[in-house]
Amino acid sequence: xxxxxxxxYAGLSDWGIPGTYVFDDTRSRLGYELxxxxxxxxxxxxxxxxxxxxxxxxxxxxxxxxQKDAIxxxxxxxxxxxxGGNIYYIYKxxxxxxxxxxxxxxxxxxxxxxxxxxxxxxxxxx
Amino acid sequence: xxxIVAGIGSxxxxxxxxxxDAKKFDEPDWKPLFDGxxxxxxxxxxxxxxxxxxxxxxxxxxxxxLDRVPTFAIGVRDAYEQADExxxxxxxxxxxxxxxxxxxxxxxxIYDEFDLTIxxxxxxxxxxxxxxxxxxxxxxxxxxxxxxxxxxxxxHPLPTARRCFRLGQSIARAVAAYPKDIKVVVIGxxxxxxxxxxxxxxxxxxxxxxxxxxxxxxxxxxxxxLSHKEIMAAAGAESVELIMWLVMRGALTGRxxxxxxxxYAPMTTGMGLISLAVI
Numbered sequence: 001x002x003x004x005x006x007x008x009y010a011g012l013s014d015w016g017i018p019g020t021y022v023f024d025d026t027r028s029r030l031g032y033e034l035x036x037x038x039x040x041x042x043x044x045x046x047x048x049x050x051x052x053x054x055x056x057x058x059x060x061x062x063x064x065x066x067q068k069d070a071i072x073x074x075x076x077x078x079x080x081x082x083x084g085g086n087i088y089y090i091y092k093x094x095x096x097x098x099x100x101x102x103x104x105x106x107x108x109x110x111x112x113x114x115x116x117x118x119x120x121x122x123x124x125x126x
Numbered sequence: 127x128x129x130i131v132a133g134i135g136s137x138x139x140x141x142x143x144x145x146x147d148a149k150k151f152d153e154p155d156w157k158p159l160f161d162g163x164x165x166x167x168x169x170x171x172x173x174x175x176x177x178x179x180x181x182x183x184x185x186x187x188x189x190x191x192l193d194r195v196p197t198f199a200i201g202v203r204d205a206y207e208q209a210d211e212x213x214x215x216x217x218x219x220x221x222x223x224x225x226x227x228x229x230x231x232x233x234x235x236i237y238d239e240f241d242l243t244i245x246x247x248x249x250x251x252x253x254x255x256x257x258x259x260x261x262x263x264x265x266x267x268x269x270x271x272x273x274x275x276x277x278x279x280x281x282h283p284l285p286t287a288r289r290c291f292r293l294g295q296s297i298a299r300a301v302a303a304y305p306k307d308i309k310v311v312v313i314g315x316x317x318x319x320x321x322x323x324x325x326x327x328x329x330x331x332x333x334x335x336x337x338x339x340x341x342x343x344x345x346x347x348x349x350x351x352l353s354h355k356e357i358m359a360a361a362g363a364e365s366v367e368l369i370m371w372l373v374m375r376g377a378l379t380g381r382x383x384x385x386x387x388x389x390y391a392p393m394t395t396g397m398g399l400i401s402l403a404v405i
Contacts (some may be wrong), residue, residue, distance in 0.1 A: 015358070017359050036193075039191045119327075123155070124155025
């Protein structure tokens with residue numbers, strides 16, 4: 001997908017809130033199969049199948065090559081920013097791959113987990 | 127005749143679940159949360175004594191998915207199992223429903239021009255399960271029956287804040303028309319400030335949350351005027367869930383009195399709690 005001069009992805013909306021990729025029609029259309037895969041991981045049998053053979057499991061869905069690559073790289077920012085992933089769905093991909101929400105968040109912020117935790121008020125509440 | 131005796135606004139942070147199940151009530155970083163809920167739970171049990179809780183919450187891609195997204199939906203079962211959100215379910219009894227009241231509400235609301243999707247198959251996720259045991263006893267079984275009403279706050283376009291408030295007003299009329307002599311509490315869940323995606327992950331807005339808690343009690347009209355973008359810009363994209371508190375507030379008619387209020391923002395979500403008694 002091409003980027004525009006302002007750095008937003010062509011075809012995806014920009015609501016004008018920095019660092020924010022609102023899950024609207026543009027992202028839901030682009031990410032439909034991606035989110036569908038993630039939703040399927042609510043079934044423990046599917047989680048097991050995904051863990052055993054990630055490539056084979058991804059082939060069941062009509063993902064773009066870029067979406068598959070972002071899953072392989074565990075690139076949570078790209079999945080939500082560029083590929084139409086909704087965080088509540090993508091979170092299930094995190095769970096299936098052993099990545100908790102705060103680890104995903106630290107990566108999206110461009111920080112290490114420890115750096116991210118240092119920004120929080122009471123990190124025992126996690 | 128049925129009547130609404132109270133409204134509760136509550137966050138539904140998923141981490142309430144493992145912390146509650148592991149009984150971390152006195153751990154320093156969790157205590158400010160649990161200490162806020164304890165008096166509300168006691169007040170519900172000893173004073174308000176509801177028979178039914180109408181829970182306004184959203185599914186997080188746990189049971190509903192993007193193939194069909196109802197703007198508003200209502201469960202009409204006598205029992206609700208927990209949804210598996212990707213890592214199994216919690217050790218809690220099956221949620222008790224009230225199919226008769228659910229169907230009554232569905233009929234009244236739809237004839238009042240709120241066209242809810244009627245669900246005879248439905249599992250509930252942390253949107254409902256996170257606050258439920260913090261508010262109601264469950265040993266050996268739940269002390270309250272639940273009517274779950276689901277709002278789409280995930281995929282834009284979402285219902286407007288005012289539409290949510292008006293849905294609450296319609297719920298009030300529907301409950302008042304129910305012939306059984308039962309007491310109902312309406313619980314609006316979600317928020318407060320949080321953002322869980324993008325470079326802005328972790329955004330908190332304690333000032334906004336504090337203002338919202340003030341307004342939900344005494345001037346919800348101000349909140350009805352907010353656009354989704356205004357809420358998201360101020361308090362994070364995922365904070366837009368707060369519009370579900372307006373369903374609760376719309377369901378409270380006449381004068382209300384704030385009984386409890388708590389706020390704690392330890393990690394990535396402003397965890398708010400308010401109880402309003404109808405007087």
